[in-house]
Amino acid sequence: MSFGPILSALHRHRTAAALIVLEIAFTCAMVSNAFFLVSERLNRMNRPSGVAESELLVLQVTGFDKTSKAQAQTQEDLAVLSAIPGVREVASSRQVPFGDSSWNTTVKLSQDPTQESRVNVSTYLGSPNLFETLGLKLAAGRDFTREEYVEEADALATPNTTRSLIITRAVAERLWPGQSALGQILYMGNYGVRVIGVLEQLVRPDELSGPTHFELSVVLPVRPQLKPVDNYLIRTEPERRQEVLAAAAAAIERRPGRLVVRQNTLEELKNKYYRGDRAMASLLVAVCAALLIITALGIVGLASFWVQQRTRQIGIRRALGATRGQIVRYFQLENFLLATIGIALGMLLAYGINQLLMERYELARLPAQYLPVGALSLWLSGQLAVLGPALRAASVPPAVATRSV
Amino acid sequence: MLYYLDLARRSFARNRVLTSLMVVAIALGIGTSMTTLTVLYLLSSDPLPGKSDRLYHVQLDPMGKEGYHPGEEPHLQLTRYDAETLWRARRAKHQALMTGGYGVADPQRAELSSFRVDLRYTSADFFTMFDVPFARGGPWSEREDDARARVAVIAKELAEKLFDGVDAVGRTVRIDQHDLVIVGVLERWRPTPHFYDLHTGAYDEVEQVFLPFSTSRELELERSGSIDCWSETGPASTGLHAPCVWIQFWTQLDSPDEAAAYRDFLVSYSEEQQRAGRFQRPPNVRLRNVTEWLDFRQVVPSDVRLQTWLAFAFLAVCLLNTVGLLLAKFLRRSREIGVRRALGASRRAIFAQFLVEAGCVGLAGGVLGLGLAWLGLWVVRQQPEQYASLAHLDATMLATNFVLAIASSSIAGLFPAWRAARVPPALQLKSQ
Numbered sequence: 001m002s003f004g005p006i007l008s009a010l011h012r013h014r015t016a017a018a019l020i021v022l023e024i025a026f027t028c029a030m031v032s033n034a035f036f037l038v039s040e041r042l043n044r045m046n047r048p049s050g051v052a053e054s055e056l057l058v059l060q061v062t063g064f065d066k067t068s069k070a071q072a073q074t075q076e077d078l079a080v081l082s083a084i085p086g087v088r089e090v091a092s093s094r095q096v097p098f099g100d101s102s103w104n105t106t107v108k109l110s111q112d113p114t115q116e117s118r119v120n121v122s123t124y125l126g127s128p129n130l131f132e133t134l135g136l137k138l139a140a141g142r143d144f145t146r147e148e149y150v151e152e153a154d155a156l157a158t159p160n161t162t163r164s165l166i167i168t169r170a171v172a173e174r175l176w177p178g179q180s181a182l183g184q185i186l187y188m189g190n191y192g193v194r195v196i197g198v199l200e201q202l203v204r205p206d207e208l209s210g211p212t213h214f215e216l217s218v219v220l221p222v223r224p225q226l227k228p229v230d231n232y233l234i235r236t237e238p239e240r241r242q243e244v245l246a247a248a249a250a251a252i253e254r255r256p257g258r259l260v261v262r263q264n265t266l267e268e269l270k271n272k273y274y275r276g277d278r279a280m281a282s283l284l285v286a287v288c289a290a291l292l293i294i295t296a297l298g299i300v301g302l303a304s305f306w307v308q309q310r311t312r313q314i315g316i317r318r319a320l321g322a323t324r325g326q327i328v329r330y331f332q333l334e335n336f337l338l339a340t341i342g343i344a345l346g347m348l349l350a351y352g353i354n355q356l357l358m359e360r361y362e363l364a365r366l367p368a369q370y371l372p373v374g375a376l377s378l379w380l381s382g383q384l385a386v387l388g389p390a391l392r393a394a395s396v397p398p399a400v401a402t403r404s405v
Numbered sequence: 406m407l408y409y410l411d412l413a414r415r416s417f418a419r420n421r422v423l424t425s426l427m428v429v430a431i432a433l434g435i436g437t438s439m440t441t442l443t444v445l446y447l448l449s450s451d452p453l454p455g456k457s458d459r460l461y462h463v464q465l466d467p468m469g470k471e472g473y474h475p476g477e478e479p480h481l482q483l484t485r486y487d488a489e490t491l492w493r494a495r496r497a498k499h500q501a502l503m504t505g506g507y508g509v510a511d512p513q514r515a516e517l518s519s520f521r522v523d524l525r526y527t528s529a530d531f532f533t534m535f536d537v538p539f540a541r542g543g544p545w546s547e548r549e550d551d552a553r554a555r556v557a558v559i560a561k562e563l564a565e566k567l568f569d570g571v572d573a574v575g576r577t578v579r580i581d582q583h584d585l586v587i588v589g590v591l592e593r594w595r596p597t598p599h600f601y602d603l604h605t606g607a608y609d610e611v612e613q614v615f616l617p618f619s620t621s622r623e624l625e626l627e628r629s630g631s632i633d634c635w636s637e638t639g640p641a642s643t644g645l646h647a648p649c650v651w652i653q654f655w656t657q658l659d660s661p662d663e664a665a666a667y668r669d670f671l672v673s674y675s676e677e678q679q680r681a682g683r684f685q686r687p688p689n690v691r692l693r694n695v696t697e698w699l700d701f702r703q704v705v706p707s708d709v710r711l712q713t714w715l716a717f718a719f720l721a722v723c724l725l726n727t728v729g730l731l732l733a734k735f736l737r738r739s740r741e742i743g744v745r746r747a748l749g750a751s752r753r754a755i756f757a758q759f760l761v762e763a764g765c766v767g768l769a770g771g772v773l774g775l776g777l778a779w780l781g782l783w784v785v786r787q788q789p790e791q792y793a794s795l796a797h798l799d800a801t802m803l804a805t806n807f808v809l810a811i812a813s814s815s816i817a818g819l820f821p822a823w824r825a826a827r828v829p830p831a832l833q834l835k836s837q
Contacts, residue, residue, distance in 0.1 A: 301733060
């Protein structure tokens with residue numbers, strides 16, 4: 001089959017053909033970019049956190065008695081919690097992954113004020129078994145020993161008491177690219193600390209400074225001073241989470257004056273943290289589906305119109321010996337041609353839109369592999385859409401040619 | 406005109422599927438763009454209409470030499486020392502220092518258990534400067550600020566929860582075991598965005614309890630929001646001399662001259678602090694009014710902007726689709742047009758006839774789109790976002806919706822009607 005007759009037919013209907021090509025181009029450009037945006041969001045949501053996400057529970061507790069010894073109250077609470085059946089580990093923690101507060105500080109390579117090699121990190125402070133409770137994994141080095149732990153009040157009053165810390169691999173790569181971080185000294189404020197361990201991963205609760213900072217956190221062997229609202233972390237078996245969470249909340253509320261402000265599984269906190277991304281991804285998928293459906297229906301409408309208009313010509317071709325298959329293929333080829341022009345334009349447009357998004361929303365460049373997604377979806381939906389009208393065209397009897405209209 | 410309407414009705418009856426497809430496409434496009442536009446409009450609204458150009462947010466650069474790059478944006482908040490000093494200088498018509506906090510409220514009633522409340526520590530001018538509406542009582546006085554008085558202004562919701570409709574003024578609210586005397590109860594107030602402190606959430610509700618900043622320091626209540634320290638703080642990062650920024654400072658300056666004078670004052674204050682050795686960087690001040698401040702902080706989530714773009718691109722595709730279908734539909738009736746033209750109908754008459762038909766499609770799509778926008782906003786309200794409860798259509802947006810519906814349907818109808826009007830009378834009468 002040659003393109004000749006198709007091209008001359010399209011030339012006769014160039015306005016309508018141009019409109020459908022434009023529609024295909026817009027849809028193609030939007031679908032490619034939307035798929036890219038969706039995959040970016042999904043990647044974000046699938047980033048590993050470095051903690052035992054499916055085993056952790058978080059209790060936010062208040063109602064401590066400020067007058068008596070603070071640490072004793074936490075110790076008693078933790079003892080009550082660890083006695084609950086199903087609880088594997090418990091710890092108090094100043095901040096929790098995906099939580100709503102973050103304690104940040106700057107670490108640097110020397111005390112020289114002109115030193116440019118500095119990294120803003122989030123600091124995890126907690127009771128000595130925070131490490132096991134979170135389920136952190138060391139890439140190198142060791143965990144803190146019990147003797148290394150100090151009280152926060154003491155640490156603040158005499159800064160030099162904090163002598164060791166654990167950092168994430170991301171922090172290590174920022175400060176000592178390509179080298180081992182173990183045993184290195186870094187500075188927080190104006191005192192030095194020694195790196196004794198490097199973690200595979202540990203996310204920080206906030207991303208205020210951008211997604212590249214997500215893994216910049218450190219753990220300090222410092223027992224946090226009691227705050228009016230404090231976090232208890234509990235590790236249990238995944239299938240016992242709800243039962244243990246309810247039991248733990250009830251046990252804490254039985255303690256004098258205690259009040260549970262919030263009780264969640266870590267998974268719930270994570271879902272809440274990513275709800276914006278999830279909403280955006282679903283919206284994009286819905287809009288893409290709507291776009292493809294509308295474009296396909298537009299193709300159906302236009303093709304049916306063309307089939308009706310060309311009924312006589314189809315009859316003549318049939319009378320001259322064209323098979324049904326040839327008629328169907330004519331309309332399929334016509335649609336393929338329109339879709340291809342639209343897709344070619346759409347790819348240029350896709351890069352244009354991506355350029356705009358990069359300028360306005362700090363988005364990455366659209367990788368080339370997303371272009372075929374838009375192209376394929378339009379070729380497919382175009383062929384599906386044109387099939388109905390094409391079959392109707394094929395059913396035009398050759399006798400039509402002999403009738404005068 | 407009525408005749409054209411009747412013709413349009415007949416035409417729709419001939420092609421029910423195609424017509425409803427066009428109506429649904431326009432409706433979907435208008436529905437989604439109106440939903441996202443309404444959200445964008447609400448999120449970028451003016452929190453204090455008529456006053457936002459006279460309220461200014463103050464920034465200074467109190468940091469050490471370390472990491473200094475000339476011309477860099479100074480910290481967004483002030484140190485406690487600077488905030489208290491500027492507040493005491495009283496160089497503006499009104500000024501208030503403030504920060505967020507939280508505590509546990511003890512209702513002192515057997516049937517209610519303790520609960521967590523959000524607090525705001527500020528100074529007397531907060532209420533007059535921001536035109537905060539009072540249901541009962543009023544703000545505390547500057548004298549009470551100086552005296553670290555145990556007073557509080559509470560939100561109406563909290564008053565209702567604690568006192569069951571009894572006048573709360575003169576009663577006490579117990580926060581973290583401290584009794585505060587209630588001097589005022591606020592009317593419902595929700596400036597959008599939560600402009601005066603964006604750190605606690607840009608679209609957050611207003612705090613439940615307000616108390617003097619001085620009192621909060623004496624009682625050592627917990628603060629919330631963001632705090633940045635640039636050297637070792639020792640025991641307290643919230644001390645008077647701590648090298649930490651955590652306080653917002655707002656002023657009311659009624660004219661550009663007053664604003665310029667206040668800026669000069671901030672520069673000379675910075676120079677003075679530099680001479681005293683407290684500031685180690687050259688003066689670097691910022692004075693932005695509410696509009697400039699919200700613009701600078703880019704409070705409207707970029708996802709919401711992106712969604713608006715997406716919705717309008719979607720509308721464009723829907724319109725393109727409708728133009729194509731209308732064109733096909735109209736030109737299919739070329740013979741009918743030819744006959745009418747041959748019988749003496751003018752081009753203008755043909756144009757009018759088809760514009761009426763296109764207008765009907767557009768109008769139906771617009772009305773259906775309005776319904777979809779209501780539905781869309783309902784969906785937005787079900788989302789767990791801070792701003793979800795704000796998503797309602799107001800008069801402005803309703804009017805915008807109608808304009809959008811009419812505009813898009815005329816855009817979709819004009820071109821096909823014009824093409825239909827250009828069909829020559831004689832040609833179409835010939836047998837094909």
